[in-house]
Amino acid sequence: xxxxxxxxxxxxxxxxxxxxxxxxxxxxxxxxxxxxxxxxxxxxxxxxxxxxxxxxxxxxxxxxxxxxxxxxxxxxxxxxxxxxxxxxxxxxxxxxxxxxxxxxxxxxxxxxxxxxxxxxxxxxxxxxxxxxxxxxxxxxxxxxxxxxxxxxxxxxxxxxxxxxxxxxxxxxxxxxxxxxxxxxxxxxxxxxxxxxxxxxxxxxxxxxxxxxxxxxxxxxxxxxxxxxxxxxxxxxxxxxxxxxxxxxxxxxxxxxxxxxxxxxxxxxxxxxxxxxxxxxxxxxxxxxxxxxxxxxxxxxxxxxxxxxxxxxxxxxxxxxxxxxxxxxxxxxxxxxxxxxxxxxxxxxxxxxxxxxxxxxxxxxxxxxxxxxxxxxxxxxxxxxxxxxxxxxxxxxxxxxxxxxxxxxxxxxxxxxxxxxxxxxxxxxxxxxxxxxxxxxxxxxxxxxxxxxxxxxxxxxxxxxxxxxxxxxxxxxxxxxxxxxxxxxxxxxxxxxxxxxxxxxxxxxxxxxxxxxxxxxxxxxxxxxxxxxxxxxxxxxxxxxxxxxxxxxxxxxxxxxxxxxxxxxxxxxxxxxxxxxxxxxxxxxxxxxxxxxxxxxxxxxxxxxxxxxxxxxxxxxxxxxxxxxxxxxxxxxxxxxxxxxxxxxxxxxxxxxxxxxxxxxxxxxxxxxxx
Ligand code: COA
Numbered sequence: 001x002x003x004x005x006x007x008x009x010x011x012x013x014x015x016x017x018x019x020x021x022x023x024x025x026x027x028x029x030x031x032x033x034x035x036x037x038x039x040x041x042x043x044x045x046x047x048x049x050x051x052x053x054x055x056x057x058x059x060x061x062x063x064x065x066x067x068x069x070x071x072x073x074x075x076x077x078x079x080x081x082x083x084x085x086x087x088x089x090x091x092x093x094x095x096x097x098x099x100x101x102x103x104x105x106x107x108x109x110x111x112x113x114x115x116x117x118x119x120x121x122x123x124x125x126x127x128x129x130x131x132x133x134x135x136x137x138x139x140x141x142x143x144x145x146x147x148x149x150x151x152x153x154x155x156x157x158x159x160x161x162x163x164x165x166x167x168x169x170x171x172x173x174x175x176x177x178x179x180x181x182x183x184x185x186x187x188x189x190x191x192x193x194x195x196x197x198x199x200x201x202x203x204x205x206x207x208x209x210x211x212x213x214x215x216x217x218x219x220x221x222x223x224x225x226x227x228x229x230x231x232x233x234x235x236x237x238x239x240x241x242x243x244x245x246x247x248x249x250x251x252x253x254x255x256x257x258x259x260x261x262x263x264x265x266x267x268x269x270x271x272x273x274x275x276x277x278x279x280x281x282x283x284x285x286x287x288x289x290x291x292x293x294x295x296x297x298x299x300x301x302x303x304x305x306x307x308x309x310x311x312x313x314x315x316x317x318x319x320x321x322x323x324x325x326x327x328x329x330x331x332x333x334x335x336x337x338x339x340x341x342x343x344x345x346x347x348x349x350x351x352x353x354x355x356x357x358x359x360x361x362x363x364x365x366x367x368x369x370x371x372x373x374x375x376x377x378x379x380x381x382x383x384x385x386x387x388x389x390x391x392x393x394x395x396x397x398x399x400x401x402x403x404x405x406x407x408x409x410x411x412x413x414x415x416x417x418x419x420x421x422x423x424x425x426x427x428x429x430x431x432x433x434x435x436x437x438x439x440x441x442x443x444x445x446x447x448x449x450x451x452x453x454x455x456x457x458x459x460x461x462x463x464x465x466x467x468x469x470x471x472x473x474x475x476x477x478x479x480x481x482x483x484x485x486x487x488x489x490x491x492x493x494x495x496x497x498x499x500x501x502x503x504x505x506x507x508x509x510x511x512x513x514x515x516x517x518x519x520x521x522x523x524x525x526x527x528x529x530x531x532x533x534x535x536x537x538x539x540x541x542x543x544x545x546x547x548x549x550x551x552x553x554x555x556x557x558x559x560x561x562x563x564x565x566x567x568x569x570x571x572x573x574x575x576x577x578x579x580x581x582x583x584x585x586x587x588x589x590x591x592x593x594x595x596x597x598x599x600x601x602x603x604x605x606x607x608x609x610x611x612x613x614x615x616x617x618x619x620x621x622x623x624x625x626x627x628x629x630x631x632x633x634x635x636x637x638x639x640x641x642x643x644x645x646x647x648x649x650x651x652x653x654x655x656x657x658x659x660x661x662x663x664x665x666x667x668x669x670x671x672x673x674x
Pocket of ligand 1: 401402403405442443444445446447489490491513514517
């Protein structure tokens with residue numbers, strides 16, 4: 001693969017403008033969903049759906065209307081926005097309608113000859129530089145596009161169901177493609193809320209290679225266990241077992257196609273099980289359901305499922321088909337795995353992983369075995385991307401499934417990157433930013449809270465422990481600049497406020513929503529703002545006690561945000577320049593050590609910015625903690641007051657209610673808990 005560009009797609013300069021007119025060819029199951037994603041992300045876009053069947057086009061347009069109606073009914077979209085999404089969409093059976101498109105996405109049947117015919121028709125009608133992409137899940141780009149006059153503007157963009165919502169898209173970096181095209185598609189997808197995963201041009205690319213062989217291995221194991229038993233065992237690893245997914249996607253013929261392709265290219269061991277040709281629907285269990293499976297059968301099936309998964313994973317990495325981080329995140333996001341294969345291997349340990357792999361390769365001769373020591377496959381950053389821009393390390397938080405929320409492992413990765421480069425003279429300092437355009441960081445990972453709630457011995461140490469990165473930032477010798485590319489919530493804002501400077505895009509905003517969850521922002525927010533920006537203490541009162549939002553422009557006026565930028569690329573460029581400037585002088589600690597006099601709290605206390613009643617217990621703990629922290633003679637003592645107060649808040653009935661309400665997607669009832 002040739003990917004000299006930055007790991008964070010938005011750091012690459014735009015090679016083309018955003019598309020204005022896109023045609024999607026094929027109004028079957030996935031084509032219209034791709035179109036709907038594009039229209040939701042770029043409502044001004046003109047979208048032409050092309051199909052030979054008028055009925056398919058009518059159904060596609062009805063689907064658009066249905067999605068938009070649902071989004072409005074659920075409050076996810078305003079009625080006017082829905083209208084914009086639906087405007088400028090047309091269905092046609094006439095290929096001539098694609099003239100003038102700057103991007104044509106093909107989502108027709110998985111058939112090489114058909115696709116080549118379609119692309120010949122497309123190329124005859126669009127400009128020589130219009131982008132052309134295929135949504136094939138298996139056919140190599142070199143084969144599809146080799147007949148084009150201008151193949152450099154063509155590649156595969158492989159979406160995952162449901163394509164209007166599933167963020168994963170494989171972008172194939174094949175030798176015939178212009179590297180600028182791949183960089184542009186990565187950027188375009190990242191900007192429009194997708195997660196582009198670059199893979200090489202191997203048959204089935206990265207993720208379907210896993211899914212197809214996982215399905216094939218499952219079908220081959222049916223001599224030992226029924227489909228429902230296999231799906232029940234698979235439920236330990238995936239949201240839905242292979243047979244359930246095959247039913248859902250009517251996937252048996254596709255597995256025959258793709259595994260035959262792999263078998264023809266890479267060896268007989270990939271040949272699809274013959275049962276795929278005779279079975280239409282599998283009798284199996286749905287997600288969340290299981291049948292009882294005898295211990296020895298379950299163990300056998302588990303070994304087979306993990307064996308194929310691990311064997312394919314090491315092969316993907318050994319052949320450079322995709323990267324380790326993309327493999328793990330792609331399996332979770334695109335294929336519904338509970339954990340990525342490398343994470344699973346790490347959790348099982350080397351000995352058990354080696355046993356599973358050895359057994360699998362022994363029983364299925366020809367299947368790939370690891371070519372390196374197992375530990376070697378685990379050396380990669382899982383949750384951050386690291387780029388070198390002009391001698392500055394740009395760390396991008398990348399957990400799109402949780403709006404880049406921070407958890408222990410991500411915290412440690414950031415800390416590791418900083419420690420690794422801190423004493424390197426070639427590195428001026430660091431920028432921390434978030435992946436995409438929507439979120440810098442949505443705070444601490446709420447999913448991990450419940451285990452600590454109510455445990456007084458665990459909760460204050462938890463906050464102290466979560467602070468390890470921030471305490472390091474306080475004292476390090478190289479500058480760190482936060483580049484807020486979107487919302488910075490809770491712990492995300494707490495991270496930014498410990499950096500030497502905060503820069504933000506114009507539409508970024510900050511919020512401390514903890515009080516609405518019945519807890520306190522325990523790793524600095526009750527301490528640092530009052531010491532660092534005393535001129536804005538009334539604003540921080542509102543943020544802490546009412547969860548009021550602070551827009552970047554207002555934060556700039558108040559001196560909290562140093563500078564505003566128009567987009568992520570100029571934001572990071574400005575942040576890099578700021579790091580280099582700061583690096584010229586010895587670093588001053590960003591947060592003052594001394595106590596600060598607090599004015600009385602401003603504004604009404606009792607309800608949040610949204611008018612909903614807050615917890616009296618949480619608010620009382622918060623006010624006490626803010627006052628104690630302000631009076632503490634050193635920063636360390638002030639922070640300690642915050643950890644203890646967080647610990648106390650985590651043991652209240654309000655915290656239990658607030659966190660449960662977030663998980664259950666409802667409003668908390670603090671009137672009941674106090
Ligand atoms: N921890 C873990 N997961 C988080 C998260 C966090 N702090 N913030 C968002 N997510 C997850 C959501 O659970 C959701 O996951 P799902 O798709 O599996 O259900 C996903 O990110 C998208 O969030 P969603 O709420 O569907 O998007 P939205 O656009 O409606 O709202 C937010 C976005 C950020 C405003 C909302 O998610 C939110 O309020 N998050 C909590 C922020 C917070 O309180 N942070 C401080 C924590 S101490």
